[in-house]
Amino acid sequence: xxxxxxxxxxxxxxxxxxxxxxxxxxxxxxxxxxxxxxxxxxxxxxxxxxxxxxxxxxxxxxxxxxxxxxxxxxxxxxxxxxxxxxxxxxxxxxxxxxxxxxxxxxx
Numbered sequence: 001x002x003x004x005x006x007x008x009x010x011x012x013x014x015x016x017x018x019x020x021x022x023x024x025x026x027x028x029x030x031x032x033x034x035x036x037x038x039x040x041x042x043x044x045x046x047x048x049x050x051x052x053x054x055x056x057x058x059x060x061x062x063x064x065x066x067x068x069x070x071x072x073x074x075x076x077x078x079x080x081x082x083x084x085x086x087x088x089x090x091x092x093x094x095x096x097x098x099x100x101x102x103x104x105x106x107x
Contacts, residue, residue, distance in 0.1 A: 004056050007034045012045035
């Protein structure tokens with residue numbers, strides 16, 4: 001569970017981000033991000049009585065309306081490595097061929 005209420009309460013009491021982080025056992029970056037999100041959402045301390053934890057979290061961490069498309073393509077896990085299965089060779093066979101070839105090249 002997020003500690004949004006505690007971060008806002010301690011910030012209103014005048015504590016710094018580092019002091020808030022140390023007292024709540026979270027990182028200073030997380031405390032600062034929570035305060036930044038609260039400032040952007042227009043939320044301050046004291047909170048209205050009708051705001052519960054779920055509503056507060058929805059205001060500070062809204063669900064993104066659009067999803068970013070991943071530009072990277074996923075590998076073909078079901079397929080064989082390129083050039084191995086198409087030639088009827090396994091990786092072990094290819095390794096054996098290269099070892100034999102390297103022995104012939106030695107003086």
